[in-house]
Amino acid sequence: MAGRPKGSTNLPKIRDYIDKDQIEKLVRLSLKKAMEGDDTTMQRFLLEQIFGKAPQPLIGDKDNPLITNYTDEQIKTIADRVRGNGKSPS
Secondary structure, three states: OOOOOOOOOOOOOHHHOOOHHHHHHHHHHHHHHHHHOOOOHHHHHHHHHHHOOOOOOOOOOOOOOOOOOOOHHHHHHHHHHHHOOOOOOO
């Protein structure tokens, strides 16, 4: 296998600059904000940088393709967002 090993990088990571106590405070703050219904975009980003993204497994028959059922209106909305013409969900 050529190239660098998977996961290797020369770029500094956020987790290199914070200690265990700061991580614990961030986790507690994130839980509190989530329970209050506040926007947790930044906390989610930081937690993903520290712990990695949560797995998103696809459930279903592994031998068949994933099937999605969208209405014509949903397809138009998705296409508009991809083109940058629509609002992202808030």
